[in-house]
Every structure is written in structure tokens, then in C-alpha cells.
Amino acid sequence: MDVPAAPPNAVSPRTCVTLLGVAVAVRLALALGTDVYFDEAYYWQWARHLAWGYFDHPPLIAWWIAAVGIRPAALLCGAGTAAALWGLARDVHGSREAAWRAAALWSVLPVATMTGVLATPDAPLLLFWTLALWALWRERWVLAGLASGLALLSKYPAVLIALAFLVTAVRQRRLPAGAWVTALLGVLLFLPVVLWNAHREWVGFAFQLRHGLSGSGQLKFFAEFLGGQLALGGPVLLPLALVYAVRGPREQFLLRAATLIPLLFFGYAALRARGEANWPAAAYLTTCVGVAGMRPVWFRVAAFSGLAIVLVMSSHLLFPVVRxxxxxxxARTHGWDVLSALAEPGRLFPGAQAQRVAVVYAPNYQYASQAARYSGLPADTAGDVRKSQYDLWPEPPLAPGQDALYYAEGFKPPASLTSRFTSVEGPVELTSDFRGRRVHTFQVWWLRGAHPESSLSPRGPP
Known part of the structure; x- marks a missing residue:
């Protein structure tokens, strides 16, 4: 039987498979060749204290890390997201070739590489966001409810899936009865997170609203946000996302809404407060489905420009040449393993005994989490710093006469901490290098003999 010839300038399946193979190799190299990122260490701390919610986000990333480990959690979510996107694109376009183009394009984007290596809430969010849209597209209402609920358990902005669906229902003047099943299942899965927040003065919801929408707004924040989109999506994917959202096929309105709504919502948030580039990452999933149905030239430009950024950044993180x-x-991806020396304070301070060191303090939740991860000691924050989950956990026990350590880069131990001890020694420097580059110069203080009468919190004023 004759095989139909591919249309001129079509993207061959071999090209897509090659791009997917490169993406897998890059992710494995980064996962094995970098230290645990400090946000990952923070979520690893959550995984040691499983709950229905945390100060910053819902709990799914903590559960996932507890089940499979830090980097496996991200790698598995990344692989699952690409597979789910393949299925969604196949059903949308009715073509396996388009499905391979969508999965390949997504896999080589900088944002997909980042979320496929680092175990952050974005990793499960993108997986279940894609599964939810796929189920909604096929009108599999039970599966859509389960996937939507799991997306909400990953990150609060998953509620934008519901908004995209409602906008689509209004546009089509059709609300299927099964959609109520989807909504009920999603709400039931998310209800424990709501109850967790209700018992803690809505701390998680309040933090995210302040973090994303508070402030008077500055144009430079929006410019930073826009630059982040051009970097994480590649230089041409953001314009393609807007073209697809506005002028894409009418029958793909649900996917177009799921592209435009996150971009508009987080673009508005960036006008109010300093945003983070990863916030609208889910918009690029459906963009990839849209680009898979466009002219092949747009796929090539988007894929290879994104891959170029991925290769440049990855090579710098693994084999830096430019200084x-x-x-x-x-600095964020290397040199943290030297913190294992905190477990042996005698190496830093002659006379210090490991059994007397009860806790390691740090100036923020990222540094505290890295200390806990690499030293194995209890860790806590100290000073007037951004609130975090550490403010909800009980302070590590510190018996009278016990010692502690404080470490930082560019910070000194605050008076609220040093006043709890009889004497303070230091600092001594703890340095780390990567391939001949100095990446960290930590300062470490030895806090000797906790006062029995001290009642001040090391975290500073509330």
C-alpha cells in the first residue's frame, strides 16, 4: 500500500522525536548535575510535615515529594504533562502528527524544562491542568472533576480552568449537565484545603492575594514580567499565544480561553505587584496545541528558539564558560552541599560539640530549608523576614544551655536571636566553588548557651 507523501515543508515525526529526546537528555542532566534548589528544599520540608495546606500553596507537591522524592517528582510530572498534551492535541486536531508537534514543542520550551526538573507546585499543576482540559474537551465529566480538583490541590490559580470553561459555556450558550458533576468533584477534593485555611485565619488565601495583587503598581514590574514571558516561553511563543487566543479556530474556543485568561490575569497582577515569570506557565500548554495546527514555519521558529535558550542556560549551569x-x-543551583559542615560544628569552631547544637537559624525560609536538607539539623528562620510556613510550625526546641548556629550571606544574626544566648562567636566563612567559580561565601556564627529565661522569638516582631 502506498504511503501518502508528506505535505511540503511539513515537520517530520523524526524531528519531533529528536526534540523530545533532546528534552529528556537535558532534564536528566540538570536533575543529576545540580543541587537541590532552595524552593525545592522548602517543599521537601513540607513533605516532612504532611498536612492539608501550607502558608504558600496547597499540599500536593509535598505529598508527591514524600511519595517519590524531590527530582523524581518533577521528572514524572514533566513526562506526564507531555503525554497528556499529546492526547489533547490528537483529539483537538484529529491527527497524531499534530499531537507529536504539540508535545515536542512544549518539551523544548524553557518553562517546560524548568518545571520538568524542579519540584515546585507548577509541576503537578501543569500535569493536572492539561488532564482537566483534555477531559473537558472530551466531556468526560468525572475525570475532569478529579483532574480539576488535583490541579487545585497543586496551586490556587487552577481555578482559572473553571473560568475558561464558564466563558466557553457562555460563548456557546451551552452548559452540559455533566459539568455540575465536574464542579462538585473539584470542590469536594479542594474542600480540605479550604477548611485548613479557615482554621488558620485564611493564611494561604490571604498570602496569595497580597503576593499577587497588592501594591500600587509600577510599569517596570510589568516590563519585568513581559521579559520573563519572552524568556520562559521563548521569544516568539508569547506573540503566537496572543494570535492563537484571538484568532484561533472557533471550535477551539475552550483552549483559546485557557490561553488568554492566565496571560490577562497575571499580566494585570504584574501591573499591581512584582510578578514572577512562571505564573502564567499553563497558558503555553494550549498555545503549543494551537501552534501544532499552524503553518510548520511557526512550529520550527518557536521550537528551535526555545531549544536554543534551553541549551544555553543548561550548558551554563553544567559547564559555565561566561563569567x-x-x-x-x-548560585541557586550549586554549592549548597557544603552546608553539611553545619552538622559538624567543630570543623568551624574549635570546641563546638555537635550534640550541643540544637538548631540552625537562617535569615529566610530558603536558607533555613537548605540547612535542614544538607545538615540534617532542625532549622528555623530568625529576624524580621518574609512570613512563611516556618511561622506556622512550632519553633524547634531549645533547652537552657544548648547551642545554635546562624548562617547567612550578607546578613548578621538579629538581636532577637542573639539576646537568647550568653555569647556569640564568629563569623567564620564557609565557601563553596563550582568548576573554579566561587558560588557561595556563607558566614556562620556560633550561638553559645541559651538563656533559660529567654522568651523572645528569633523570628522578630510579629
């Missing part, structure tokens, strides 16, 4: 005056990406 940057303030290399934040390298």
Missing part, C-alpha cells in the same frame, strides 16, 4: 558579575542562576 557573570552576579551569577544568580549558578
Amino acid at each position: 557573570l558579575p552576579r551569577d544568580i542562576p549558578l
Whole structure:
């Protein structure tokens, strides 16, 4: 039987498979070749204290890390997201070739690489966001409810799926009866998170509203947000997302709404407060489905420009050549393993005994989490810093006469902490290098002999 010839300039399946293979290789190299990112260490701390909610986000990333580990959690979610996107694109376009194009394009985007390596709430959100849209597209209402509920258990912005569906229902003047089953299941799955917040003065909801929508707004914040979109999606995917959302096929209105609504919502948030580039990541999932149905040239431009950014950043994180005056990406992904020395304070301070050190304090939740991860000691925040889950957990026990350590980069131990001890020694430097680059110079203080009468919180004033 003759096989029909591919249309001129079509993207071959071999190209898509090659791109997917490169994406897998890059993710494995980054997962094995970098230290645990400090946000990952924070969520790992959550996984040691499983609950229905946390100060910053819903609980699913903590449960997932507890089940399979830090980097496996992200890698598995990333693989599942690509597979779910393949299925969604196949059903939308009625074509396996388009499905391979959508999955391949997504896999080589910088945002997909980041969320496929780092175990953050975005990793399960993107997986269940895609599964929810796929189920809604096929009108599998029970599956849509389960996937939507799990998306809400991943990150609060998953509620935008419901908004996209409602806008679509209004546009089509049709609300299927099964959609009520979807809504009921989603609400039931999310209800424990609501109850957890209700018993804690709505701390999680309040934090996210302040974090995303408070402030008077500055145009430079929006400019930063826009630059982040051009970096994480590649330089052409954001314009393609807007074109698809506004002028895409009418029958794909649900996917177009799921593209435009996150971009508009978080774009507005960036006008109010300093946003984060990853916030509208879900919009690019449906963009990839849309681009898979466009002219092949747009697929090639989007895929290879995104891949170029991925390869440049990955090579810098693994084999840095360019020297940057303030290399934040390298510092955040390397050099944290030296914190294992905190478990042996005698190496830093002659006379310090490991059994007397009860806790390691740090200036923020990221540093406290890295100390706990690499030293194995209890950790806590100290000073007037951004509130976090550490403010909800009980302070680590500190018996009279016990010692503690404080470490930081560019901070000194606050008076609210040092006043609890009889003496303070230090600092001594604890440095770390990566391939000949100095990535960290930590300062460590030895806090000796906790006062029995001290009642001040090391975290500073409430």
C-alpha cells in the first residue's frame, strides 16, 4: 500500500522525536548535575510535615515529594504533562502528527524544562491542568472533576480552568449537565484545603492575594514580567499565544480561553505587584496545541528558539564558560552541599560539640530549608523576614544551655536571636566553588548557651 507523501515543508515525526529526546537528555542532566534548589528544599520540608495546606500553596507537591522524592517528582510530572498534551492535541486536531508537534514543542520550551526538573507546585499543576482540559474537551465529566480538583490541590490559580470553561459555556450558550458533576468533584477534593485555611485565619488565601495583587503598581514590574514571558516561553511563543487566543479556530474556543485568561490575569497582577515569570506557565500548554495546527514555519521558529535558550542556560549551569558579575542562576543551583559542615560544628569552631547544637537559624525560609536538607539539623528562620510556613510550625526546641548556629550571606544574626544566648562567636566563612567559580561565601556564627529565661522569638516582631 502506498504511503501518502508528506505535505511540503511539513515537520517530520523524526524531528519531533529528536526534540523530545533532546528534552529528556537535558532534564536528566540538570536533575543529576545540580543541587537541590532552595524552593525545592522548602517543599521537601513540607513533605516532612504532611498536612492539608501550607502558608504558600496547597499540599500536593509535598505529598508527591514524600511519595517519590524531590527530582523524581518533577521528572514524572514533566513526562506526564507531555503525554497528556499529546492526547489533547490528537483529539483537538484529529491527527497524531499534530499531537507529536504539540508535545515536542512544549518539551523544548524553557518553562517546560524548568518545571520538568524542579519540584515546585507548577509541576503537578501543569500535569493536572492539561488532564482537566483534555477531559473537558472530551466531556468526560468525572475525570475532569478529579483532574480539576488535583490541579487545585497543586496551586490556587487552577481555578482559572473553571473560568475558561464558564466563558466557553457562555460563548456557546451551552452548559452540559455533566459539568455540575465536574464542579462538585473539584470542590469536594479542594474542600480540605479550604477548611485548613479557615482554621488558620485564611493564611494561604490571604498570602496569595497580597503576593499577587497588592501594591500600587509600577510599569517596570510589568516590563519585568513581559521579559520573563519572552524568556520562559521563548521569544516568539508569547506573540503566537496572543494570535492563537484571538484568532484561533472557533471550535477551539475552550483552549483559546485557557490561553488568554492566565496571560490577562497575571499580566494585570504584574501591573499591581512584582510578578514572577512562571505564573502564567499553563497558558503555553494550549498555545503549543494551537501552534501544532499552524503553518510548520511557526512550529520550527518557536521550537528551535526555545531549544536554543534551553541549551544555553543548561550548558551554563553544567559547564559555565561566561563569567557573570552576579551569577544568580549558578548560585541557586550549586554549592549548597557544603552546608553539611553545619552538622559538624567543630570543623568551624574549635570546641563546638555537635550534640550541643540544637538548631540552625537562617535569615529566610530558603536558607533555613537548605540547612535542614544538607545538615540534617532542625532549622528555623530568625529576624524580621518574609512570613512563611516556618511561622506556622512550632519553633524547634531549645533547652537552657544548648547551642545554635546562624548562617547567612550578607546578613548578621538579629538581636532577637542573639539576646537568647550568653555569647556569640564568629563569623567564620564557609565557601563553596563550582568548576573554579566561587558560588557561595556563607558566614556562620556560633550561638553559645541559651538563656533559660529567654522568651523572645528569633523570628522578630510579629
